[in-house]
Amino acid sequence: MWRVRDTVTPVSPAESTVPKTIICVDCGGTCHLLSYEPDEGFEPGDIVAFRCADCLDRWDIELAAEDLDPRAGSGD
Numbered sequence: 213m214w215r216v217r218d219t220v221t222p223v224s225p226a227e228s229t230v231p232k233t234i235i236c237v238d239c240g241g242t243c244h245l246l247s248y249e250p251d252e253g254f255e256p257g258d259i260v261a262f263r264c265a266d267c268l269d270r271w272d273i274e275l276a277a278e279d280l281d282p283r284a285g286s287g288d
């Protein structure tokens with residue numbers, strides 16, 4: 213039997229903490245995620261775009277490490 217050594221730590225897509233929707237700060241409507249998550253997942257510094265369904269404003273959010281790993285922040 214072949215044994216392939218797995219040197220890559222698997223990251224489940226379910227671990228992603230980038231929300232599919234955010235609340236529009238202008239009108240309180242729902243902004244839907246426009247960006248597709250890359251196969252390797254989002255990284256800090258990536259820009260993700262949201263479009264508000266109500267006022268059609270576009271929001272570009274730069275991801276910070278805390279956005280991707282809640283444990284990196286202390287909460288609060």
Ligand SMILES: [Zn+2]
Pocket residue numbers: 236237238239240241264265266267268269
């Ligand atoms: Zn809006």
